[in-house]
Amino acid sequence: MTETTVRLPDTTRLVVSSSPHFHEDASVRKIMLVVIxxxxxxxxxxxxxxxxxxxWVLLVCTAACMLVEALCVKLQGRASTLPDGSAALTGLLLGMNLPVTTPTWMCVVGAVMAIGIGKxxxxxxxxxPFNPALVGRVALLMAFPTALTTWVAPLASPLQWAGVDSVTQATPLGTPWAGEQLFSTWELFIGRTGGSLGETCVxxxxxxxxxxxxxxxxxWQxxxxxxxxxxxxxxIAHLAAPEQVAPPLLHIMSGGLILGAFxxxxxxxxxPLGRMGAVIFGVGCGVITAVIRLWGSYPEGVSFSILIMNAFTPLIDRYTAGKPFGVISHPGREVKL
Known part of the structure; x- marks a missing residue:
């Protein structure tokens, strides 16, 4: 080979793809497993x-969501999507949003709504466009309000796992506020109150x-x-009417706020995709949740607030996500270089 010979790279080792070209060792499966x-x-x-x-509730919801997704992709003639872990995560979140007394068949119905209708x-x-687990949870709440709002007290001892009769108990948010906190701050913090499975242990x-x-x-935004x-x-509402509105600490550590927020x-x-969009989304969820809790007929508002803000996500992205590199904005039109 002479000095003027051009040496071309081995084409079998080249990866041709569209931008962006920044790669990292992440995948949908890995992300879902980390969240689980x-x-x-x-x-x-x-x-x-x-x-x-x-x-049992957690396992049934998870297994049912995976089964429903498997049936859906089979009917659509597509390859199985179960390995990505998203169906399992949806089932786990659905179970954490349900009371421990939820019947098995109702868990399955929730899975059908979450995966089939919500995804x-x-x-x-x-x-x-909407969080599938919350679609399933809200669908069950609308269809079976009594079952989804019947809460039981925590076991007197964690060792009493078998043969224990459940005792109904109002949740902190479901207890009318009369200027006195019925649950201690420690009980709220560790979750020794009635509520959904995911409302325990801050x-x-x-x-x-x-x-x-x-x-x-x-x-984090x-x-x-x-x-x-x-x-x-x-x-602010508590300072204005301390005898009618519970303090903010009770609102933060009660209900599904921590689970829903994170x-x-x-x-x-x-x-939303951008940081500013995330701020707007979070503030919107907080405002809707607080309004429902303080002035609505339902003591909780996390699920509804997230679903409502999900509907605004495309609009938020439109005004906050920014423009792709190489696009010059002009009034009424965009020009790509």
Whole structure:
């Protein structure tokens, strides 16, 4: 070979693709598995608080969601999407939004609504405009309000996992506020109150949420703005009418606020792309949640607030996501270079 010979690279080692060309070792499957792992402490806390029946609800919801997705892709003639883990995560979140007394058949109905109506009808993962788990939860709440609002007290002892009769108990948000807190701050913090499986143990939820933020899987702006907005509005309302409105700390540690803020309002598919959009989304969720809790007929508002803001996500992205590199904006039109 002479010095003037041109040596071409081995074409078998070239990867031709469109931009962007920044790659990282991330995939849908890995992200879903990390989120499931982040939920594990809260799931264990729910089982510890309500007994093995809680584990059954979580398993049924997860298995049913996976089965429904498998049937949907089979009917559509597509390859299986179960390996990406999104159906399992949806089932786990659905179970965490249900009471421990939810009947098995109702868990299955919720899975059908979550996966079939909330996800696959739009084309599957990445195309759904609403959080699938919340679609299933709200559908069950509308269809079976009594079952979805019947709460039981935590077990007197975590060792009483078998043969224990459940005792109904009002949730902190469902108890009329009369200027006196019926549950101690410690009970609210560790979740020794009635509620859904995912409303227990604030430390476990925070541990998982901080992990997701540290790994940059979710944006911190959404949960911080969500929780902060609820705290500000309920705090002002409490100062204005302390005998009628519970203090902000009770609102923060009660209901599904922590679970929703860290694990459902941060869904990559149904939330805005940019930082400013995340701030607007979080504040919007907080405002709607506080308004429903303070002046609505329903004591909780997290699920409704997230679904409502999901509907505004495309509009928020339109005005906050920015323009792609190489696009010059002109009044009424865009020109690509």
């Amino acid at each position: 792992a982040a939920l594990a402490p809260a799931c264990l806390a729910g089982v510890w608080t309500f007994g093995l029946r809680a584990l 696959m009808i739009y084309g599957g993962l990445g195309y759904n 430390p476990a939820l925070l541990l998982g949420g901080v992990l997701l933020i540290a790994l940059k899987i979710i944006r 959404v949960p911080v703005c969500f929780i902060g907005t609820v705290a500000v509005i309920t705090g 694990f459902m309002a941060t869904d990559m598919v149904t939330t």
